[in-house]
Amino acid sequence: MKVGLFFGSFNPIHVGHLIIANHMATHTDLDRVWMVVSPQNPLKPKKSLARDYDRLHLVRLGIGENLRIEASNVEFDLPQPSYTVDTLAFLQEKYPDKTFALIMGGDNLASLHLWKNYEHLLENFDIYVYQRPGVDLSSFASHPRVRVETAPLLDISATYIRDCIREGKSIRYLVPEAVYNYLEANTLYR
Ligand code: ATP
Numbered sequence: 001m002k003v004g005l006f007f008g009s010f011n012p013i014h015v016g017h018l019i020i021a022n023h024m025a026t027h028t029d030l031d032r033v034w035m036v037v038s039p040q041n042p043l044k045p046k047k048s049l050a051r052d053y054d055r056l057h058l059v060r061l062g063i064g065e066n067l068r069i070e071a072s073n074v075e076f077d078l079p080q081p082s083y084t085v086d087t088l089a090f091l092q093e094k095y096p097d098k099t100f101a102l103i104m105g106g107d108n109l110a111s112l113h114l115w116k117n118y119e120h121l122l123e124n125f126d127i128y129v130y131q132r133p134g135v136d137l138s139s140f141a142s143h144p145r146v147r148v149e150t151a152p153l154l155d156i157s158a159t160y161i162r163d164c165i166r167e168g169k170s171i172r173y174l175v176p177e178a179v180y181n182y183l184e185a186n187t188l189y190r
Contacts, residue, residue: 001032001097001098001099002031002032002099002100003030003032003034003098003099004024004033004034004100004101005033005034005088005102005103006020006034006035006036006103007104008035008037009049010037010055010158011048011049011050011158012058012161012162012175012183013035013055013058013179014062014157014161014174014179015154016153016157017035017062018063018069018176019151019153020130020151021063021103023149024149025066025068025069028147031068033069034070035059035069035070035071036075037052037055037059037071037073037076038082039076040052041080041081042080050188052076054188056071056073057182058179058183059071061178062179064176064178074087075087078090083115083116084102084115084116084121085115085116086116088102088125101125101126101128102125102126102128103127103128103129104127104129104130105135106130106132106135106138106141106148107135109129109140109141109146110136110137112138112140113140122143122146126147127140127143127145127146127147128149129141129146129147129148130149130150130151130153131151131153132153133155160174165189165190166189171183
């Protein structure tokens, strides 16, 4: 089974993230997509970053019932900061029967050379890239391990959603209904 890992802080998850996850889970040879929630760095808690388990809960609510997409908290218990290459090594050991791949936006691909052991990542893992507006695909795009996907894009960010919540503006339809209902009923991001 081939699993694509989509990393993010998901603070909170929004439909832009889910459209990418669903595209990768249904338009490529990936059997599953795991949305890996990045933990808060205990040494530098960021005021605007909701607690790990709140964000994980929202990712689960956002995905809803879907056999191909799952939330993952694998990085919560790994040493921090968690580097992708280390998380992959851990997952490969824990799930020897699965093949892991990475999902990232063209913006991330362009700065891949700054990642820990990026040559090892490129040699050993398929990387599924979706284009982002205004970002030129770097020379990595022609690497045999890199597959460029054209997925539908929405110009939404979690920052925008947090700003809306703080200003008392509606975020309806920007996040899945279950996430919307949860955020309406809670003080998260207020
Ligand atoms: P923030 O505004 O807090 O920085 P974000 O919405 O960009 O958050 P992240 O949790 O950082 O969300 O996103 C996880 C991954 O999804 C990142 O690689 C990010 O580039 C990508 N991403 C974020 N928003 C979108 C979007 N609208 N469409 C496609 N990809 C997105």
